[in-house]
Amino acid sequence: MNANFSFHTLANCSNTSARAGIFYTPHGVVETPRFMPVGTLANVKTMTPAQLKDTGAQMVLSNTYHLHLQPGEAIVAGGGGLHKFMGWDKPMLTDSGGFQVFSLSEMRKITEEGVTFRSPMMEKL
Numbered sequence: 249m250n251a252n253f254s255f256h257t258l259a260n261c262s263n264t265s266a267r268a269g270i271f272y273t274p275h276g277v278v279e280t281p282r283f284m285p286v287g288t289l290a291n292v293k294t295m296t297p298a299q300l301k302d303t304g305a306q307m308v309l310s311n312t313y314h315l316h317l318q319p320g321e322a323i324v325a326g327g328g329g330l331h332k333f334m335g336w337d338k339p340m341l342t343d344s345g346g347f348q349v350f351s352l353s354e355m356r357k358i359t360e361e362g363v364t365f366r367s368p369m370m371e372k373l
Contacts, residue, residue, distance in 0.1 A: 255280075273339040275331065278306045284341060288314050290324070290334040297335040308336055313345035317369060 257269040271278040285292045285300060288311045292300055300308065315324060327333035331340060348365070349356060355366045 271339075275337060275339045276306065278339050282306055284309045286311075287334065287336075289318060290315060290330060297337075300336070301338070305338075307339040307341055308334070309341045309343070310334070311345070312342050313348040313365075315342075316345065317367060 252274045254272045255269055256272070257267050259268045261267070267280075269280050271280055283305075284307045285295070285303075285305050287308045290310055292308060295303075310330065315321075315330075324330055324333045330342070331337060334340075349358070349363050352365060352368075355368060357364045357366075
């Protein structure tokens, strides 16, 4: 594990093996277990980053596949990376997009180099 990330267990359940702890990241601390608001396209609908903080949110989840489709990597990079683009300075979790490899099997091609998707945006045109 990267030295910038660590997890400290605070409590364990002897019946279920559930645990509570603190996840340390370069962007801050997340107490677990924790609800994470979903900002699929680098925003949590109807809420500003300041409002999210006011709710006690410690981490936001974004979706790599959907960010790839819209707005795209070049726009996010041009905005200074996902944290700056979103205006969120706390921890963020991005999924790998791996779920879409299975759920969108009719729109993808798997090769030795990786996965290529046919854009669902083009399907609507």
